[in-house]
Each structure stands twice: as structure tokens, then as C-alpha cells.
Amino acid sequence: MTDPRVRDPKALRALSHPFRWKLIHVLTEGGPLTATQCSEKLDESVASCSYHLNMLAKYGFVEEVQGPGRQKPWRITRARQSISPDGLDPEGAMAAETAALAYLDQEFERIRERLVARKLLEWEWRDSVGTDGSTKFLTAEELAEYKNELQALLTKYNERMDDPSLRPEGSRAVRIFLGVTVATD
Template identity: 70%
Template sequence: MTDTPITDPKALRALSHPFRWKLLELLTEQGAKTATQCSEVLGESVASCSYHLNMLAKYGFVTEVEGPGRQKPWQVVRRRQSISPDELDGEAAMAAEAAAMAYLDQEFERIRDRIRQREHMPAEWRDVVGTQGTVKFLTAEEAAELVADLQALLDKYDERRMNPELRPEGSRAVRLFLSHTVAPE
């Protein structure tokens, strides 16, 4: 598992398709799945799921693993998809921006869907679903330190993501979306 930034324009273009982000989310949250199982959960054809999983595999985002019988489930390879146009130019920078926009579109769709479903959740989970926003006045160094501190806090739970045996009983996939932007001067 590697967290190195993705710089290959072709790999970045592979992530510019919104459905591929749905597949990555599904495999991250629910573990290895076959194309048929992905189709059942996501409501897309088996052929489409298979095509998109193969595209993700071509660039090292997912891989096939041994399953029962002849089944070949897919699993996520990378813990994080690190995308930034920084230090990229031309085609690679445009591909990074397209992949980031596809990710944001999928993330915002997911947030809206889960907030709509909030009322159907058990009370103990309802209290942790929502959004919040804040503005802090920070220097660039303080902002970088804050982001690093938040990442360290989130990293505390990383091993559970890829290793289901480490998940405590009653745990569920809790999606945290952190955005940090700076106002223009």
C-alpha cells in the first residue's frame, strides 16, 4: 500500500470518471467484491462494473484476490488517492484537476445522500452525521500544522480500513471529509 502522490496522467485520467470513485468507496467500505456484487450494490451493469474495475486495476488502484470457487473479487490497493496538480504541468496537471473534480463531485453526492438518510439511522449514529464549517485566521505555517495535526488524528484509525479484523464490534464506515481552503487576498 502506497500513499505517494499520483503523477501519471493516464492514472489520473482513470480517476476522472465519477463511477470509479463509487467503486473505490464501495471496496473501501465493504471490502473485496466481485463485479457482480458491485453491480448489485451500485445498480450498474456487471459489464460496466467489470470494465471500470479493470481500468482501476490497470493503474494499480485495485487488484483481484482469491475468492471462493471461481470468484475473483476486487480489493483496494492504495489507502489514499493523493491527487494534486502541484509540481505537475500540462497534461498531467489537467488530469489531476479532472480527477480532483470527479472526486469532489462524488464526495458531495455521497454527503447529500447520507444526510438525507440520517433520519433512518439509529439515534446513536444520527448524532454523528452532519456537516460543520468554520473560519480560523491562521498563518500559512499554522494552517500547515493544523492540517498535519488533523491528519495524524485520522491516521490513528487507518489500519482498521484495510484490516477488518482490527475493527471493534459495532463499528461502521464513518466518512470524514476534510476541506481546507484559503480566501483570496
């Protein structure tokens, strides 16, 4: 398994643009896609999509799929990116924080859009869609164990991402977002 940590400050700066996160998400859920197809899905110009895809490719987040034809589709090369300022020099730490905030902004925008669109879903999907939050009083060790248990649930069905033949009929791309924070005293 490839280390998901992004440590290069330049690569982290490449992730600091919110539109690049949109491209990562659209390729994760619907890829491989050409810049034109990304443009249609994201209501952005083909030139803009192409530029940002090339920037993501420069740092290894996406790549062009080889095949016939003039327009080459793009695909995700890393299913997971882990961003943390821990252990980075000040420049890298600032780039990591900026990239993480761009990711969160885009993720929250996406959650808002999908919650508003919930009313368009068939009834069998509506009950499972929503948000939830909980406050616990835990030790650092308990939190680590709890987070590991939640992450194990998040990896369930991961094989369906790379192999569409494993997806059951009627399945859809479902986004599950986990945030774990600790209050500072």
C-alpha cells in the same frame, strides 16, 4: 508506506470518471467484492462495473484477489490517493484537476445521500453525523500545523480498515471528509 501521490497523467485520467470513485469507495468500505456484488451495491450493470474495475486495475488502484471460483473479488491496493497539479506538466496538471473535481463531485453526492438517510439511523448514531465548517484567519505556517493535526486525527483507527478483526462489535464504516481551502485575494 507507499507514496499516495498520483503523478501519471493516464492514471489521473482513469480517476476522472465519477463512477470509478464510487467503486473505490464501495471496495474501501465493503471489499473485497466481485463485479456482481459491486453492481448490486451501486445499482449499475455488471458489465459497467467490470469495465471500470479493469480500468482501475490497469493503473494499480485495485486488484483481483486470487482464490477458488470463477468470479474473483476485487480489493483496493491503495488506501489513499493524493491528487495535486503541483509539479506536473500542463497535461498532467489538467488531468489532476479533472480527477480532483470528479472526486469532489462524488464525495459531495455521497455526503448528500448520507445526510438525507440520517433519519434512518439509530438514535445513538444521529448526534455524531452531520457537517460543520469554520473560517479561521491563519498564517501559512499555522495552516500547515493545523492541517497536520487534523490529518493525525484522520489516521486514528486506520488499522481497522485492513484488519476487520480489530473492529469493535457494532462498528460501521464512517466517512470523514476534510477540505482545506484558502481564499485568494
